[in-house]
Amino acid sequence: MFLISGIQQVGVGTENFTESWKWYAEMFQMNVKILEDDTIAERMLPYTGNSPQKRHACITINLQGGGGFEIWQYSERKPQPVPFTINIGDLGIFAMKIKCLNAEKFHHEIGSKYHKISALTTAPDGTKTFWIEDPWKNTFQVVEFPAVYRDMKRLSGGALGVLIGVTDIERSLTVYRDILGYDEIVYDQTGTFDDWSMMAGSSETYRRVLLTHSQPRKGAFSELLGKSYIELVVALDRQPRKIFEGRFWGDPGYIQLCMDVANMKELGIFCKEKGFPFTVDSCPGNVRFDMGDASGHFTYIEDPDGTLIEFVETHKIPVIKKLGWYINLQQRDAAKPLPRWLLGCLRWNKMKF
Numbered sequence: 292m293f294l295i296s297g298i299q300q301v302g303v304g305t306e307n308f309t310e311s312w313k314w315y316a317e318m319f320q321m322n323v324k325i326l327e328d329d330t331i332a333e334r335m336l337p338y339t340g341n342s343p344q345k346r347h348a349c350i351t352i353n354l355q356g357g358g359g360f361e362i363w364q365y366s367e368r369k370p371q372p373v374p375f376t377i378n379i380g381d382l383g384i385f386a387m388k389i390k391c392l393n394a395e396k397f398h399h400e401i402g403s404k405y406h407k408i409s410a411l412t413t414a415p416d417g418t419k420t421f422w423i424e425d426p427w428k429n430t431f432q433v434v435e436f437p438a439v440y441r442d443m444k445r446l447s448g449g450a451l452g453v454l455i456g457v458t459d460i461e462r463s464l465t466v467y468r469d470i471l472g473y474d475e476i477v478y479d480q481t482g483t484f485d486d487w488s489m490m491a492g493s494s495e496t497y498r499r500v501l502l503t504h505s506q507p508r509k510g511a512f513s514e515l516l517g518k519s520y521i522e523l524v525v526a527l528d529r530q531p532r533k534i535f536e537g538r539f540w541g542d543p544g545y546i547q548l549c550m551d552v553a554n555m556k557e558l559g560i561f562c563k564e565k566g567f568p569f570t571v572d573s574c575p576g577n578v579r580f581d582m583g584d585a586s587g588h589f590t591y592i593e594d595p596d597g598t599l600i601e602f603v604e605t606h607k608i609p610v611i612k613k614l615g616w617y618i619n620l621q622q623r624d625a626a627k628p629l630p631r632w633l634l635g636c637l638r639w640n641k642m643k644f
Contacts, residue, residue, distance in 0.1 A: 293558035294625060295472055296510025298358035298519045299551035299603055300350055301387050301450050304543045305427060306372070308347045308364040313644040314425060315351070318401065319389055319447045321360050324640045325350040325608060329366065334573045338540035338591075338599070344368055346541060354638055356440030356517045357390050357449025361549065363541050372543045373534055377428070378492035380456040380526030382596045383534035384545035386422075386430040386490075388520060390448035394419035394435035397446040401433075409489040415478045416501065422489050427543060430490060440515050441635050452520035453548050456531050457596050460500050460523055466594045470565055471550060473502035473521050481527070495528040509626040511605070512551050515634055521548075533597060540599065547591070549601040553625035555588050558602060567592045610636050 305311040316322035327349040332339060345366040352359035364370060377385050391397040398411045398421050409422040419435040434451055457463040467473045479500045487493040501522045508516070540546050552558055559569055571591040588604040610616040610633070618633070 293552060293554040293561065294510045295508065296513040296551040296553070297508045297516030298450055298452065299512070299516065299549045300359035300361045301384070301453060301548055302361040302363055302546035303429065304370065304541050304546045305362060305364050306370045306543055308362060311427065312349065312351065312362050312642070315360055315362070316642060316644060318405065320353045320355070320443065320445050321351045321449065322642045323352045323354055323637050324642050325352060325359065325637070335540055335571055337570055340539060344541070351642070353447060353449040354441045354635070355443050355445060355448040356438065356515055357451055358516055358519065359449055363546060365541060370542050371538050373538070375532060376491050377534060378526070378531070379487055379490050379495070380492065380497055380524045381531045381534050382456045382458065383598050384453045384455050384548060385534065386432050386454040387450055387545060388432045388434050388452040388454070390436035390451040391433050392437050392439065392446050394421065394433065397433060400446060412486045414486055415480050415484065415499070420486055424489070429544065438517060440517065441631065452522065453545070454522040454524055455598055457523050457525060457594070458531070459595065460498065460525060462595045463523055465565060466567060466592070466600065467502055467521050467523065470562060470567065472504050475503050475505040477501040477503055477520070492526070495526065497527060498525040499523070510551060510553055511620055511623070511625070511627070511629045514628045514631070516551060547599040547601045549603055552602045552604050555590060555602065555604045559590065562592055611639055
């Protein structure tokens with residue numbers, strides 16, 4: 292049977308790879324490099340104009356826990372920003388959730404060095420929260436979530452989840468509940484919401500459903516990735532726009548939600564049975580796929596509104612590259628978490644800008 296271990300990363304397309312990574316490292320401590328690759332993306336043809344595209348990409352994490360970022364930029368093609376203002380509930384990933392230990396203290400820390408932040412407020416479930424718009428108009432919801440994988444003496448953790456605009460909650464649950472395992476409803480509310488005040492469309496009416504998983508995740512990276520949430524949002528006062536309509540995967544914005552998995556073959560059978568077959572498969576015929584110094588198997592499905600969900604089965608990642616030290620995940624129990632001391636060694640890959 293397949294395993295889904297949590298949100299491995301959220302893809303962020305950018306027009307300036309280095310500046311984006313530097314900003315996310317400074318603001319959210321996304322500063323531990325898992326991999327970096329500057330080659331040609333040959334296996335995403337359905338989403339890159341049926342043509343291979345050269346790109347520069349990295350996966351970076353915060354060792355305090357949570358999902359990572361995949362920062363991604365076209366190297367030769369000019370990235371195409373979204374040509375309109377993204378409103379709450381537009382179709383696709385319109386915001387990322389970031390965990391923090393203490394919302395009040397982190398709000399003060401961010402506010403002391405950056406101005407595009409909301410007031411400190413509460414989410415519908417009473418959790419302390421605030422919102423940030425980065426210099427490239429990507430929106431982040433910072434959520435108080437006092438759980439730490441490794442104490443790095445900072446307030447921020449990694450990705451806690453995403454907010455996704457959909458047209459029909461019940462139809463979307465076939466993917467997010469039945470396939471991804473987000474089977475617990477934290478809240479299901481309809482109305483206008485004060486915590487969205489800094490975002491475009493905040494005065495309108497929405498249905499928002501926050502999902503999480505009732506059972507702890509299993510897998511090599513499950514303890515690092517931790518508990519996660521997906522919030523589905525329906526715009527009720529207008530027809531939402533598709534965020535990536537007419538653009539390529541990898542263009543600026545949130546390009547995909549990526550889940551860490553084991554046993555991709557069984558997952559593929561299950562997704563097909565549910566009516567959501569893989570649209571991309573990096574390893575047809577079990578051919579190995581390498582990305583920089585890491586290797587694995589990635590696939591994609593689309594939710595009912597076309598939002599891209601990636602699955603990654605990691606085979607090998609570097610711990611300390613110059614010592615030739617790698618973690619081989621194909622030679623161990625897929626359900627067992629990696630030792631904390633071992634993943635803690637990834638701190639030696641901390642980036643300095």
